[in-house]
Amino acid sequence: MLYNSTENKNEVVSASQAIAQGISKDGGLFVPQELPKYDIDTLKELLSLGYKGIAKKVFSDFLTDFTAEEIDECVEKAYTVEKFGGENPAPIAYKKFNGNDVNILELWHGPTCAFKDMALQILPHLLTKSLKKTNDGKDAVILVATSGDTGKAALEGFKDVDHTKILVFYPVDGVSPMQKHQMNTQEGANVNVCAIEGNFDDAQTGVKKIFTTAEINEVLHNNNMMFSSANSINWGRLLPQIVYYIASYCELVNDGKIKLGDKINVVVPTGNFGNILASYYACCMGLPINKFICASNSNNVLTDFINSGVYDKNRQFYTTISPSMDILVSSNLERLLYKLSGDNDAVTAEWMTALKTSGKYTVSEEVKNAVTSAFYGGCCDDEETKKVIAKFFKEEGYLCDTHTAVAVSVYDKYVQETGDKTPVVIASTASPYKFSRAVLTAVNGEDNLPETEFEMVDMLNKLTGVEIPAPLASLKDKKARFSDVVKVNEMPDYVLSSLGVK
Numbered sequence: 001m002l003y004n005s006t007e008n009k010n011e012v013v014s015a016s017q018a019i020a021q022g023i024s025k026d027g028g029l030f031v032p033q034e035l036p037k038y039d040i041d042t043l044k045e046l047l048s049l050g051y052k053g054i055a056k057k058v059f060s061d062f063l064t065d066f067t068a069e070e071i072d073e074c075v076e077k078a079y080t081v082e083k084f085g086g087e088n089p090a091p092i093a094y095k096k097f098n099g100n101d102v103n104i105l106e107l108w109h110g111p112t113c114a115f116k117d118m119a120l121q122i123l124p125h126l127l128t129k130s131l132k133k134t135n136d137g138k139d140a141v142i143l144v145a146t147s148g149d150t151g152k153a154a155l156e157g158f159k160d161v162d163h164t165k166i167l168v169f170y171p172v173d174g175v176s177p178m179q180k181h182q183m184n185t186q187e188g189a190n191v192n193v194c195a196i197e198g199n200f201d202d203a204q205t206g207v208k209k210i211f212t213t214a215e216i217n218e219v220l221h222n223n224n225m226m227f228s229s230a231n232s233i234n235w236g237r238l239l240p241q242i243v244y245y246i247a248s249y250c251e252l253v254n255d256g257k258i259k260l261g262d263k264i265n266v267v268v269p270t271g272n273f274g275n276i277l278a279s280y281y282a283c284c285m286g287l288p289i290n291k292f293i294c295a296s297n298s299n300n301v302l303t304d305f306i307n308s309g310v311y312d313k314n315r316q317f318y319t320t321i322s323p324s325m326d327i328l329v330s331s332n333l334e335r336l337l338y339k340l341s342g343d344n345d346a347v348t349a350e351w352m353t354a355l356k357t358s359g360k361y362t363v364s365e366e367v368k369n370a371v372t373s374a375f376y377g378g379c380c381d382d383e384e385t386k387k388v389i390a391k392f393f394k395e396e397g398y399l400c401d402t403h404t405a406v407a408v409s410v411y412d413k414y415v416q417e418t419g420d421k422t423p424v425v426i427a428s429t430a431s432p433y434k435f436s437r438a439v440l441t442a443v444n445g446e447d448n449l450p451e452t453e454f455e456m457v458d459m460l461n462k463l464t465g466v467e468i469p470a471p472l473a474s475l476k477d478k479k480a481r482f483s484d485v486v487k488v489n490e491m492p493d494y495v496l497s498s499l500g501v502k
């Protein structure tokens with residue numbers, strides 16, 4: 001299987017090149033030229049394979065320049081019981097909300113307590129193997145822009161991995177205290193963390209620019225290094241996410257919730273559009289999905305886009321209690337538009353150029369109709385998010401994080417609006433303890449709030465009886481190692497000097 005850039009079809013690479021490089025030279029994103037097809041018989045065979053078995057099957061169909069042994073090794077090292085707390089790294093909690101069944105796909109049982117671990121525990125293995133195949137002897141410099149969770153998950157995945165260095169940029173006021181503490185206390189000899197004065201979009205734009213600046217790449221090249229990406233612009237991030245949609249479908253069948261062949265709806269709390277796009281690819285491969293429900297917080301640029309076909313980032317940016325979704329430029333939408341426009345690289349490039357120059361583009365009537373028929377877009381503000389957390393906990397004793405609550409809220413609206421009660425999978429993307437303050441005030445009100453993050457964690461635990469994940473509990477006494485803050489225009493210099501090549 002080969003991959004090409006969404007902005008230039010003639011830019012064709014192998015799977016390992018796509019993963020090693022992260023982003024195409026022209027700024028486009030790598031996409032598979034065609035998708036493998038899973039019919040009902042294939043899905044039937046997957047039912048008995050378990051998570052790792054399904055992962056191996058999916059990886060081998062996409063990463064055709066990897067051997068079966070290499071894929072086995074990557075999967076076995078990534079999804080261990082030790083790292084994910086069980087044989088199944090992505091269990092489903094069967095709950096009810098407002099009288100409707102909600103099947104909560106818990107994707108946060110990994111080492112950093114957010115769904116990013118599902119991909120970032122395997123990406124370093126895929127990347128080091130890709131580097132060996134494609135770039136003899138070069139070290140990979142992983143540049144990350146994070147809205148909070150990718151940064152920590154990438155640091156944890158890449159720490160002390162041979163021939164890699166990782167540098168994470170996060171918005172100084174745009175992550176939760178726990179997310180910041182997780183990153184600033186990161187161990188490892190090859191890691192660095194730096195805040196930027198700006199929001200996530202500034203960080204992401206800054207990183208993308210560094211990736212595509214010829215002079216900077218030249219300096220790295222001369223020092224036997226090359227850039228790569230651990231953001232969801234890297235195909236190696238998206239592919240592992242396809243796996244859990246297929247695995248959760250199999251789990252629903254195995255648990256007698258649906259019959260093989262039945263359709264499901266999926267609900268995804270969305271920021272950069274990576275997670276929901278993975279479910280869309282799973283559907284293109286043959287997974288029976290009826291509707292993709294895209295849930296946003298007050299930064300509802302995607303809700304408006306799905307309803308109107310106009311993407312317009314010229315609007316107020318809100319800092320919310322679901323910070324990992326505080327994004328106005330959803331990078332992976334580019335991959336969806338490429339697909340829906342019939343693999344049209346010219347028109348995709350045109351829209352992306354318009355986005356860069358005017359912050360806005362309008363898709364064609366056909367693409368708009370295709371988006372609207374497959375996707376439902378909804379949004380929910382902070383107040384509503386807290387109400388949902390409180391109600392869900394009160395009714396079911398189930399404590400969800402702020403991002404998951406946005407998804408539950410939008411799903412609730414969707415059912416009321418449409419009456420569509422197709423069985424649903426709701427992606428639960430983080431542990432509630434990553435956002436303790438917001439979750440605590442949701443279930444307890446603003447009164448008697450303790451001062452420090454870990455006091456809030458303890459109080460939330462006492463109040464709800466919900467276990468604190470061990471990786472978060474163990475951070476309590478750790479000292480911060482990193483405290484740098486730079487302006488956006490200082491990012492390129494910071495990268496070069498922290499690599500020691502300036």
Ligand SMILES: *Cc1c(COP(=O)(O)O)cnc(C)c1O
Binds near residue numbers: 430
């Ligand atoms: C990253 C993240 C999201 C958004 O996922 P995208 O793939 O960027 O759409 C949602 N929730 C949490 C907790 C996250 O960390």
